[in-house]
Amino acid sequence: MSCPFHTPASRRGFLLGAGGVAGLAAAGGAAEAKPHLPPLKQTAALQDERRLPFYGAHQNGILTPIQAHTYFAAFDVASDRRSDLIALMKSWTEAAAKLTQGVDLGPPDGDPSKTPSDSGEVLGLPPSRLTLTFGLGPSLFAKEGVDRFGLASRRPAALVDLPRFVGDQLIPARTGGDLSVQACSDDPQVNLHAVRQLMRLADGVAKVRWVQNGFVPGYDPKVTPRNLMGFKDGTMNPSPTEPSVMQACVWSGDEGGAWMKGGTYAVVRPIRIALEHWDRMHLGFQEQTVGRRKVSGAPLSAADDGVAAEFTPLDLEATDKNGDPIIPENAHVRLAAPQSNDGAQILRRGYAYDNGVSFVAERWPPWRQGMELDAGLLFVCYQRDPRTGFIKIFDKMSKFDMMNQFVTHIGGGLFACPAGVREGGYLAEGLLEA
Amino acid sequence: MSCPFHTPASRRGFLLGAGGVAGLAAAGGAAEAKPHLPPLKQTAALQDERRLPFYGAHQNGILTPIQAHTYFAAFDVASDRRSDLIALMKSWTEAAAKLTQGVDLGPPDGDPSKTPSDSGEVLGLPPSRLTLTFGLGPSLFAKEGVDRFGLASRRPAALVDLPRFVGDQLIPARTGGDLSVQACSDDPQVNLHAVRQLMRLADGVAKVRWVQNGFVPGYDPKVTPRNLMGFKDGTMNPSPTEPSVMQACVWSGDEGGAWMKGGTYAVVRPIRIALEHWDRMHLGFQEQTVGRRKVSGAPLSAADDGVAAEFTPLDLEATDKNGDPIIPENAHVRLAAPQSNDGAQILRRGYAYDNGVSFVAERWPPWRQGMELDAGLLFVCYQRDPRTGFIKIFDKMSKFDMMNQFVTHIGGGLFACPAGVREGGYLAEGLLEA
Numbered sequence A, B: 001m002s003c004p005f006h007t008p009a010s011r012r013g014f015l016l017g018a019g020g021v022a023g024l025a026a027a028g029g030a031a032e033a034k035p036h037l038p039p040l041k042q043t044a045a046l047q048d049e050r051r052l053p054f055y056g057a058h059q060n061g062i063l064t065p066i067q068a069h070t071y072f073a074a075f076d077v078a079s080d081r082r083s084d085l086i087a088l089m090k091s092w093t094e095a096a097a098k099l100t101q102g103v104d105l106g107p108p109d110g111d112p113s114k115t116p117s118d119s120g121e122v123l124g125l126p127p128s129r130l131t132l133t134f135g136l137g138p139s140l141f142a143k144e145g146v147d148r149f150g151l152a153s154r155r156p157a158a159l160v161d162l163p164r165f166v167g168d169q170l171i172p173a174r175t176g177g178d179l180s181v182q183a184c185s186d187d188p189q190v191n192l193h194a195v196r197q198l199m200r201l202a203d204g205v206a207k208v209r210w211v212q213n214g215f216v217p218g219y220d221p222k223v224t225p226r227n228l229m230g231f232k233d234g235t236m237n238p239s240p241t242e243p244s245v246m247q248a249c250v251w252s253g254d255e256g257g258a259w260m261k262g263g264t265y266a267v268v269r270p271i272r273i274a275l276e277h278w279d280r281m282h283l284g285f286q287e288q289t290v291g292r293r294k295v296s297g298a299p300l301s302a303a304d305d306g307v308a309a310e311f312t313p314l315d316l317e318a319t320d321k322n323g324d325p326i327i328p329e330n331a332h333v334r335l336a337a338p339q340s341n342d343g344a345q346i347l348r349r350g351y352a353y354d355n356g357v358s359f360v361a362e363r364w365p366p367w368r369q370g371m372e373l374d375a376g377l378l379f380v381c382y383q384r385d386p387r388t389g390f391i392k393i394f395d396k397m398s399k400f401d402m403m404n405q406f407v408t409h410i411g412g413g414l415f416a417c418p419a420g421v422r423e424g425g426y427l428a429e430g431l432l433e434a
Helices: A020-027 A044-050 A080-098 A188-201 A242-247 A275-279 A281-292 A307-311 A333-337 A388-399 B020-027 B044-050 B082-099 B189-202 B245-249 B275-279 B284-291 B306-312 B332-337 B389-398
Strands: A069-077 A131-136 A177-185 A206-215 A266-272 A351-361 A369-383 A407-409 A413-417 B071-075 B131-136 B179-185 B207-214 B263-275 B351-363 B370-383 B407-409 B415-419
Touching: A044 A369, A069 A080, A069 A188, A069 A369, A069 B351, A069 B415, A080 A131, A080 A188, A080 B245, A177 A266, A188 B275, A206 B351, A206 B370, A266 B131, A275 B189, A281 A333, A281 A351, A333 A388, A351 B189, A351 B207, A351 B351, A369 B207, A407 B131, B071 B082, B071 B189, B082 B131, B082 B189, B082 B407, B179 B263, B179 B407, B275 B370, B284 B332, B332 B389
Parallel strands: none
Antiparallel strands: A069 A177, A069 A206, A131 A177, A131 A413, A206 A351, A266 A369, A266 A407, A266 A413, A351 A369, B071 B179, B071 B207, B131 B179, B131 B415, B207 B351, B263 B370, B263 B407, B263 B415, B351 B370
C-alpha cells in the first residue's frame, strides 16, 4: 500500500443503514412517496440489483461500482442566510433518499389545479442504481473574501483553492461552484430527472452554474473500459474493495472536522481531447505518449503477450539497448504512477463526455479551422487530501505529460464531499449546525 | 389505413442480403477487417441480437426497433467534383457495412509508424445493434443556385426546401447540411466511434456541420417511453411491423427516381423544451396541453381506467356538459392526429437530447434569467413525402399547438434517405452514376 497517509486498516461496515422503500413511504406519507416501479417489476432481485442505499457512513457513488451514465452539476448559492442553506440541505437529503430508492418526490397524478412535485418522466422506470453524491466548494466558505455563512473558520485545510496549472484553459462558466451533486445511474433519464428535481428544490436559494453529463463506454464491470483515445483507462486505479487502501487514500480522518470524517475530496475536470489530432498520430507515437500498448494495455516495459499483460506492473527502470528508458520520461503512465509521486494515489471515477462539435482553430500545422468533436473525459477523482493527491500528481503532469498536446482542461473544481448521512440527519449537518 | 398515399400492399423481404462478418473479413483481407468482439463473446445468440444487417432493400435504422442511443451528424461537401462525392459514398458504404457488423476499419495494432485506420475505442465491444442511416440534403442538389454536382435535374420533387414555420428559431450552425448520417445503437461509444470514423473518411471532401446525440429514456421495447415532459410519447405512432402502412406512409415509390424507390424522407428537428417553465404548470394544464393524462397516457376523452387506456382511440368529438370539446381545440394530440390532417401519418423515431445547461432570458413573467436545462427532443420522422407528411401536419401545429409555449425548434433539416444498398453497390449509386 503506497499512499501518502498510513492509518490502521479498519474493516468497516460498508454503507450502513440503508433505508428501504417501505420505511420511506411510511415516513413521507403514502400519497407523497409512491414507488414508481410498476408492480410487476417489484421483485426482490431487481430491488437488490438496481436500488442502492443512500444512507450510510460514507456517501454512495464514490466506492460504488461505476454506473453506465453520469450527470454532474455545480450550483451557486444565491442566498447569504445559513438557514436557507440548512433548509436546502435538508430538502436535498430527503429528496436524494427517495430518488435513489425509486420513489417519486410527489404523486404524479392528483389535484389538477396543483403543480406536480415531481416532473414524472421516470414513472415506470427502475432507479437504475442511482447514486447522488454531494460536495461543497471552497467558495461556500469564503467568496471574494466574504464569509457569507459564518463557515470560514470551519473550512478544512485540505479544501484549498486549486492552483492554476500549466495549460489550464478554464472557462469561468464551467468552473467552480458553491455546491455540487453528481448523479450516477445506468439510465441518462434517471440522472437528468434526479438533478432536475434538485434544481427545482433549490429554486430561490441556489442556481445551477454548470453541468456535464457522461457515460462509460460499453459498460462491463469485468473489464477496464477504453477511453476516447482508444486506450484502456483505469488499469492502475486502486481497488475500492480494499478498505485499508480506501481509508489511507480516499476517506478523510479527523483532520477536516467531524463532518468530514468518512468524507472525501472530489476533483472534477472536464478534459477536452483533440480527437481529430490524436487520430492522425502514428500508432507508435500514441503508445509512447501513453506508455502502454493500445490493444492489450500492457506497459511498454512488459512483454505484450495477451490480455493479462495489462496488469503487469510498470517497470520504470527498464531501458533499451541504448540505455534509454523504454517507458519515455514524459509518458502519461510514468508521470501518473505512484512511484513517480512519493506513493500518492487517487481513486479515479471518470466518464467519457460527448458535447457534440464546436468550432476550433487548431494550434498545430496545417492550422485547420472548423467544427471538431467536443468530447473527452469528465475526470473525477477522490482523495483524502488533494494537496497530496491530485495537485501533487497533476502539477508535474501539467508541465511534462506528452499527452498535453492532445488534452485541455476546460473547467472543473474541487469539492469537499461530507461524510454519509445517517437516517434522520441531513447532508453536512455537522458543519452547518456546529 | 389512413395515409396520403395508397399503393398496393406488398409483403417484402425486410432487409435482404445481410453480409456476415465472415464474408466481410474474407472480402477485406484478414488483416484489414478483424471483428472487434472478443472470442469469448462470439456466440451465435449474441451475434443475432446485437448485429443488424447493413445491406438490404431499405436502409436500416428506419423501421428497426429503436436503439437506446443515437448520434446524428450533418455534413457539408467541401469539394464540387462529383467524383469526390462518389468516392466518399463508396468509402462510407464500405465502412458502414463493417462498423454495423462490429468490424474495425483496420487493424488496431500493426506497424507503429503508421496511423491506425480505426481509432480503436470500441475494441472488445459488441456492435450493440448499430445502424447507420444516410441522407442527402436539398443543398446537395443546388446550393445558392449553383448545381455543383450536376444533380439538380434529379432532385426529387418531395425534397423541398422546408418552409419557415411560425416560431422557428433555427440556429444556422445547427441547421441544414448536404449529407446526413444517423448512428443508432445501444452504446453511446459505439455511435460516436462510428460517426468519428465517417468524419475521418470524409477528410478533405466533407466537413461536419452539426451533430446532436440523444437517448431513449429507460429503454424497454414493450412500453411507450416518456419524454422529458413526463408524458408517454409515441402512442399513436404507426407500427413499423405493418408493411402496407409503411409502404403507404414511409417508403417512396417510383415518384422520386429509381434510387429513391424504397427510400424515404427524414425530417430532423432538435426541439428545446423549456423544462423549468413546464415544471411550474399545474397538472391539469399540462394534461390539457397534451390532450392526454400524464400517468396513464389515456386521451382526455377516455375513461382513465388503467394502463390499457393509453391505446384508447382519441374521441375528438367528445364534449363536456357545456358542449365544449373535452380534448381542447389546440391540444397537441388533436393537431397531430391523422383525423385532423386528412389522414396524414409520419413514422416518428425521436430521441431525448440533453446538452447540459445554457443561459436563457425567459420570455414570460417574472422574466427570469440564468442557466436553464438545454434539453428536449431530437425529433426524427420518416415519410414518403414531407409535403403531405411533416410539413402538412406541422404547419398547423406551429400556429396553434398549446405546447408551443414550451417548445422551440432550434435547428434541423430535411434529408432524402436513398434506398438500401445491395452488396457490391454503394449509397445513392443510382443517383450519382446516372
